[in-house]
Amino acid sequence: MMRSLYAGVSGLKNHQVRMDVIGNNISNVNTHGFKTERVTFQDMISQELQGASEPKENIGGTNPKQVGLGSLIAAIDKIMTQGSLQTTGKTTDLAISGEGFFIVKDGDKSFYTRAGAFNIDKNGNYVNPANGLRVQGWNARLDDDGNKFINSSGSIEDVVIPMYSKEPAKATRNVDFQSNLNSAVPAVPIDATEEDIKRFINDPDPRQRRGHVTSINVYDEQGNTRQLGVEFYKMRDNVWKMRFNLAESSQLSVDVAGTGGENTTVPGNQELEVSFTPDGKIIAVSDGVDSQTTGKLQAKISFRLEGNPSTQTFNLNLGEAGLVGGITQFSSDFTTKAVKQDGYAMGYMESFSIDNTGTVTGVFSNGVRQPLARVAMATFTNPMGLNKEGDTMFSFSMNSGEANIGEAGGQGRGKINAGLLEMSNVDLSDQFTDMIVTQRGFQANSRTIVTSDQMIQEVLGLKR
Numbered sequence: 001m002m003r004s005l006y007a008g009v010s011g012l013k014n015h016q017v018r019m020d021v022i023g024n025n026i027s028n029v030n031t032h033g034f035k036t037e038r039v040t041f042q043d044m045i046s047q048e049l050q051g052a053s054e055p056k057e058n059i060g061g062t063n064p065k066q067v068g069l070g071s072l073i074a075a076i077d078k079i080m081t082q083g084s085l086q087t088t089g090k091t092t093d094l095a096i097s098g099e100g101f102f103i104v105k106d107g108d109k110s111f112y113t114r115a116g117a118f119n120i121d122k123n124g125n126y127v128n129p130a131n132g133l134r135v136q137g138w139n140a141r142l143d144d145d146g147n148k149f150i151n152s153s154g155s156i157e158d159v160v161i162p163m164y165s166k167e168p169a170k171a172t173r174n175v176d177f178q179s180n181l182n183s184a185v186p187a188v189p190i191d192a193t194e195e196d197i198k199r200f201i202n203d204p205d206p207r208q209r210r211g212h213v214t215s216i217n218v219y220d221e222q223g224n225t226r227q228l229g230v231e232f233y234k235m236r237d238n239v240w241k242m243r244f245n246l247a248e249s250s251q252l253s254v255d256v257a258g259t260g261g262e263n264t265t266v267p268g269n270q271e272l273e274v275s276f277t278p279d280g281k282i283i284a285v286s287d288g289v290d291s292q293t294t295g296k297l298q299a300k301i302s303f304r305l306e307g308n309p310s311t312q313t314f315n316l317n318l319g320e321a322g323l324v325g326g327i328t329q330f331s332s333d334f335t336t337k338a339v340k341q342d343g344y345a346m347g348y349m350e351s352f353s354i355d356n357t358g359t360v361t362g363v364f365s366n367g368v369r370q371p372l373a374r375v376a377m378a379t380f381t382n383p384m385g386l387n388k389e390g391d392t393m394f395s396f397s398m399n400s401g402e403a404n405i406g407e408a409g410g411q412g413r414g415k416i417n418a419g420l421l422e423m424s425n426v427d428l429s430d431q432f433t434d435m436i437v438t439q440r441g442f443q444a445n446s447r448t449i450v451t452s453d454q455m456i457q458e459v460l461g462l463k464r
Contacts, residue, residue, distance in 0.1 A: 012442060104393070110395070148371050150359065228246050249305055256300075284321070
């Protein structure tokens with residue numbers, strides 16, 4: 001009877017713990033990133049009344065006689081299934097679709113969370129505003145050419161989003177040409193004067209025009225715009241001349257670094273010859289000394305500005321030999337133009353966006369978009385083995401495995417969704433059903449205690 005009494009007590013205690021877990025689940029039904037838990041039971045050690053015996057020649061074997069001494073809590077498991085995603089429209093809110101955790105730090109101590117209700121503090125740190133812990137990732141760096149890049153294989157650090165910061169001016173380094181020169185126009189006569197060439201290029205009658213004029217704004221080191229003008233005219237079949245001018249500049253020179261001659265800038269040279277195959281593909285570019293006939297066909301423009309003794313340069317990218325990605329020569333209207341240059345004036349960061357790899361891209365007032373940082377993610381071999389630390393955060397345990405840190409979308413890590421939050425994965429219908437079962441289990445165990453007590457009372461009454 002005492003065994004049944006204590007078995008009932010263990011059942012009461014265990015069902016109370018189960019009810020505590022259910023209550024915590026229901027309490028956090030609207031907690032972002034919360035993961036529901038469940039309690040599983042197992043039987044306690046059993047007392048052996050009689051051991052098993054093996055069969056004999058004249059009698060069979062007998063099974064052991066054991067009486068169980070109650071129940072134990074086998075485990076309180078975290079159910080790490082995906083919660084539904086709720087749209088918030090707030091740029092700094094993040095949700096993970098798939099496996100993984102955000103990483104936040106308090107000094108040198110790392111925590112892991114699925115709750116992505118983040119914000120930016122006054123210093124530009126990307127933080128959890130509830131506790132000030134800083135979101136971890138990789139900030140952008142400058143390469144040797146002054147371009148920003150993010151090294152996701154480096155050590156993680158506090159993510160910084162510098163709102164309203166300055167983006168310094170960048171001088172143009174590359175100008176890309178594309179489109180078409182009309183092969184149907186006649187060549188400019190060999191004995192044509194400079195005035196004749198101007199007339200042929202700018203003739204108002206398209207039927208008489210034998211060339212094309214285009215321009216693009218490029219930037220100097222201080223972010224000032226300079227108009228780069230280019231005149232095209234046909235010298236002979238499949239060969240065109242390009243002539244350059246750059247507003248408010250001096251000592252403009254165009255140079256081709258080839259293998260056919262000395263790699264020396266021709267002083268004052270402002271012209272290039274561009275050659276095509278009969279089927280319209282660019283095959284060569286020459287400055288009169290050097291030429292290129294293979295690979296990417298480029299020329300370099302050098303110039304100086306008044307009051308600035310240093311020489312500035314940028315590359316003209318005309319296309320790849322034998323291909324049609326750059327300048328072509330087909331029997332179609334002139335469309336040749338410089339379509340792209342990589343310089344810009346100074347600007348201020350006005351807004352930002354976060355893509356599904358966690359990359360934070362800043363949008364500046366000068367129209368430039370620059371990568372600023374990338375949010376890191378961590379996965380674990382056994383995420384259910386993590387320790388709960390409060391504030392919807394987890395920490396490493398001896399059975400969780402080490403954190404596998406990297407960018408979103410790779411090596412089993414899920415994708416990041418900006419402007420959304422992950423809801424709790426608590427299912428209220430399951431919790432209320434489990435509550436009923438738990439209540440009945442608690443009630444049944446209490447009956448075991450009451451009945452055992454009544455039986456003890458009967459034994460005590462035997463002496464009367």
